[in-house]
Amino acid sequence: AGKTELVxxxxxxxxxxxxxxxxxxxxxxxxxxxxxxxxxxxxxxxALQQRAYPADRKxxxxxxxxxxxxxxxxxxxxxxxxxGTQANLEQQNxxxxxxxxxxxxxxxxxxxxxxxxxxxxxxxxxxxxxxVDALKVLKPEAVVIKGxxxxxxxxxxxxxxxxxxxxxxxxxATHGVVIPEFQELSALVLSxxxxxxxxxxxxxxxxxxxLRADFVNLSACETGLGKIYGGEGVVGLSQSFLLSxxxxxxxxxxxxxxxxxxxxxxxxxxxxFVENMPPMKAIAAVKRAFIQRDDYKQPF
Numbered sequence: 001a002g003k004t005e006l007v008x009x010x011x012x013x014x015x016x017x018x019x020x021x022x023x024x025x026x027x028x029x030x031x032x033x034x035x036x037x038x039x040x041x042x043x044x045x046x047a048l049q050q051r052a053y054p055a056d057r058k059x060x061x062x063x064x065x066x067x068x069x070x071x072x073x074x075x076x077x078x079x080x081x082x083x084g085t086q087a088n089l090e091q092q093n094x095x096x097x098x099x100x101x102x103x104x105x106x107x108x109x110x111x112x113x114x115x116x117x118x119x120x121x122x123x124x125x126x127x128x129x130x131x132v133d134a135l136k137v138l139k140p141e142a143v144v145i146k147g148x149x150x151x152x153x154x155x156x157x158x159x160x161x162x163x164x165x166x167x168x169x170x171x172x173a174t175h176g177v178v179i180p181e182f183q184e185l186s187a188l189v190l191s192x193x194x195x196x197x198x199x200x201x202x203x204x205x206x207x208x209x210x211l212r213a214d215f216v217n218l219s220a221c222e223t224g225l226g227k228i229y230g231g232e233g234v235v236g237l238s239q240s241f242l243l244s245x246x247x248x249x250x251x252x253x254x255x256x257x258x259x260x261x262x263x264x265x266x267x268x269x270x271x272x273f274v275e276n277m278p279p280m281k282a283i284a285a286v287k288r289a290f291i292q293r294d295d296y297k298q299p300f
Contacts, residue, residue, distance in 0.1 A: 003034070004034060004035060005034060005035045005036075005037075006019070006030075006034045006035070006036045006037075007037055007038075007039060007045070008036065008037070008038050008039070009038070009039045009040075009041060009042060009045075010038060015038075016253060018253055018254075018299060019036055020036050020284075020287060020299070021299035029287075029291060029299075031284055031287045031288065031291075032288055032291065034284075035280055035281050035284040036284065037248070037280050040238075040239060040242070044242065048242070048247050048248075051245075051247055053168075053212040053214070053247075054212070057165075057166050057167055057168045057212065058141065058143065058166050058167050058168070059139055059141060059142060059167070059168055059169065059273070060135065060139060060142045060143070060167060060168065060169040060170070060171060060269075061142075061143045061145070061158075061164070061167040061169070061170050061171070062131075062132045062135050062142060062143070062144045062145070062170075062171040062172075062173070063132070063145050063146075063150045063155075063171065063172050063173065063174065063190075064125075064128035064129060064131055064132035064144070064145075064146055064150065064171075064172075064173035064174070065125070065126075065128050065129035065132065065146040065147055065150065065173075066125070066128070066147070066150040066174050066175075066189075066190050066191040066192075067124070067147055067148050067150075067191040067192065067193065068122035068123060068124050068125075068175070068189075068191070068192050069122070069192045069193050094117060097113070097114070097117050098114065098117070098182060101114060101182060101184050101185065102184070105184055105202075105204070110198040111185070111198045111200055111202070112192075112198040112199065112200070114182070114185055115177070115185065115200065118179070118182075118185075120177060122175050122189055122192060125173070125174070125175070125258050126258070127173075127258035127259055127261060127262035128173035128174065128219070128258070128262070129146065130262050130266075131173045131219065131261075131262045131265050131266065132144045132146060132171070132173055134262075134265075134266045134269070135171070135265075135266075135269055138266075138269050138270055138273050138274065139269070139273045143167070147191070148191050148194060149191075150174065150190050150191045151190050151191045151194050151197050151199065152190050152197050152198065152199060152200065152201045152205070153194070153196065153197045155190070155201055155209070156205070156209075159208075159209040159210045159211075160210075162210065164209060164210055164211055165210050165211055165212040165213075165245065166212075167212075167213060168213060168214045168215070169213060169214065169215045169216075169217065169272075169279075170211065170213045170215075170216045170217070170246070171216075171217045171219065171265075172188055172216075172217065172218050172219060172220065173219040173220070173261075173265070174188050174189055174190055174219070174220050175188075175189035175220055175221065176188050176189060176218060176220030176221050176223045176237065176252075177189055177200075177221075178223065178236055178237065183203070183236070184202065184203075184204065185200070185202065186202065186203045186236050186237060187200040187201055187202040187203065187205075187237075188200075188201045188206070188218065188220060188223075188237065189220075203236060203237050203239075203240040204240070206237060206240035206241055206243075206244055207240040207243045207244055208244070209244040209245070210244070210245065211241070211244045211245035211246050212245050213245065213246045213247065214246075214247050214248065214279070215246070215247070215248050215249075215250070215279040216241045216246040216248070216249045216250070217249075217250045217265070217268075217279075218237060218238075218241075218249065218250060218251050218252070219250075219256075219261055219265055220252065220256070221252060221254070221255040221256050223236075223237050223238065223251040223252055237249075237251065238251045248279060248280065250279070250283060254300060260290075260296055263296075264286055264290070267286045267289065268282050268283060268286050271285055271286065
């Protein structure tokens with residue numbers, strides 16, 4: 001009673017439950033009563049509170065409208081679609097290929113063959129262009145990177161030169177993929193078909209980035225998933241961003257629609273930049289607004 005915020009430290013598979021969508025005894029969603037945030041562990045929460053970043057950082061760096069090559073995808077959302085590639089590989093050949101993942105990572109090889117073997121294909125996301133363009137309108141000083149520049153090499157270069165750590169908010173409007181069976185392949189999917197760049201910013205590469213962000217927003221599918229390890233919780237993209245220096249990360253447990261996600265993010269940043277609302281409270285406020293709409297009332 002009298003509380004307005006819940007901090008949830010979920011254990012094991014509880015990390016895959018959307019507590020905001022739980023329904024209370026009076027028929028309301030839990031998010032209608034509380035602002036909700038999650039911590040991987042209490043100790044990580046303490047460590048995050050002890051981080052102190054400069055106040056003079058730039059407001060936001062946003063990546064969107066990456067270039068993808070999929071030919072067989074018809075649905076337009078931020079989840080993955082299978083093009084049936086795996087069906088063309090004999091199981092034994094597939095198993096042998098996947099055994100090579102650790103060695104390929106060690107050698108710094110192009111990893112795209114593994115995603116192709118798993119049957120992943122990626123469609124362009126027109127909603128991400130509208131998403132980052134709207135950001136620029138809301139915050140003219142926002143730095144927006146689009147098209148082929150939304151590449152793994154570009155992100156790594158921004159980190160290497162120290163530019164990545166100069167932003168309070170970093171936003172990725174892209175595809176995302178989390179593969180618990182092959183956790184090394186979990187990644188943000190960036191522009192494809194660029195020579196010398198496989199287009200997959202994997203979790204281990206995220207951990208090596210130099211960030212000083214108050215908030216990293218992963219506007220992509222299933223970015224909150226991962227593999228559960230005893231004592232560590234879910235190991236995936238969200239934990240990798242926390243390790244890289246992000247103080248908070250917005251992720252999704254589900255596949256997300258390109259259209260509704262664009263609307264969600266536009267309103268989120270209006271609340272952050274116009275109403276000066278903290279990201280966590282802004283996310284909760286947008287969810288409450290969606291609940292009042294007939295078209296977006298359902299949690300999905």
